[in-house]
Amino acid sequence: MEIKIYDNAEEIGKEVGSEFVKAVNAKPGIVLGLATGASPIPTYKYICEQYKNGLVSLENVKTFNLDEYVALPKNDKNSYYTFMHVQFFNNTDIKEENVHFLNGNADDVDEECRAYDKLIKNAGGIDIQLLGVGRNGHIGFNEPSNHFTKGSFKVKLTESTIEANSNILTKPHAALCAYHGRRFYYEREKIILIATGKAKADAVKALVDGEVSPACPASILQFHRDTVIYLDKDAASLL
Numbered sequence: 001m002e003i004k005i006y007d008n009a010e011e012i013g014k015e016v017g018s019e020f021v022k023a024v025n026a027k028p029g030i031v032l033g034l035a036t037g038a039s040p041i042p043t044y045k046y047i048c049e050q051y052k053n054g055l056v057s058l059e060n061v062k063t064f065n066l067d068e069y070v071a072l073p074k075n076d077k078n079s080y081y082t083f084m085h086v087q088f089f090n091n092t093d094i095k096e097e098n099v100h101f102l103n104g105n106a107d108d109v110d111e112e113c114r115a116y117d118k119l120i121k122n123a124g125g126i127d128i129q130l131l132g133v134g135r136n137g138h139i140g141f142n143e144p145s146n147h148f149t150k151g152s153f154k155v156k157l158t159e160s161t162i163e164a165n166s167n168i169l170t171k172p173h174a175a176l177c178a179y180h181g182r183r184f185y186y187e188r189e190k191i192i193l194i195a196t197g198k199a200k201a202d203a204v205k206a207l208v209d210g211e212v213s214p215a216c217p218a219s220i221l222q223f224h225r226d227t228v229i230y231l232d233k234d235a236a237s238l239l
């Protein structure tokens with residue numbers, strides 16, 4: 001994995017945002033895997049600015065979000081569906097039919113997960129996957145466990161994740177997650193992970209230098225052939 005260190009989150013947003021703009025301009029029908037959380041907000045902001053300035057169009061871009069809460073209405077202000085529309089999609093020309101989310105309100109969530117994996121596969125797979133990392137090394141909502149997951153799945157959130165998301169989390173204690181620990185992460189062409197702030201320093205150390213283990217789900221990225229990690233100085237402070 002390649003590691004890049006910047007002074008602050010805004011600089012990372014510009015760098016990663018311009019990577020995305022270049023990639024979309026090179027391949028207008030690109031398939032993007034997207035994440036929520038504070039980490040990607042400056043990146044989304046940068047892409048929206050470039051769109052506003054006429055420097056990129058997302059008209060043919062397809063997106064698949066990593067995760068969504070279970071049993072939270074899609075349009076709830078705390079859903080990841082709402083987050084993505086407010087922070088990103090509503091400020092671009094992306095088509096609604098091209099944005100995809102796991103449906104945390106599906107009657108059969110296992111079937112929903114299988115269908116989502118199939119949709120990604122039928123779209124030709126993800127070209128670029130944007131990731132954040134949780135304080136305990138989780139990706140998406142793939143929490144530490146004793147095995148690397150295969151395919152999308154339903155997860156019971158850990159107390160640490162619920163607490164870390166407590167500003168936005170009203171009731172869900174479960175989520176659907178498209179972090180395919182084993183399968184997709186070996187296949188995806190490019191992974192960009194962003195981590196900023198002191199609270200991420202331990203997770204960054206474990207994911208970069210620690211043992212590859214499902215106890216730190218992000219550590220599997222050590223085996224991935226095209227992962228670039230963007231850190232600010234605080235997140236990189238233990239490396």
Ligand code: GLP
Nearest residue numbers: 035036037038039132133134140
């Ligand atoms: C949540 C999300 C993850 C995200 C993580 C870190 O758990 N499900 O996809 O990467 O939080 O979020 P933040 O970037 O706000 O630190």
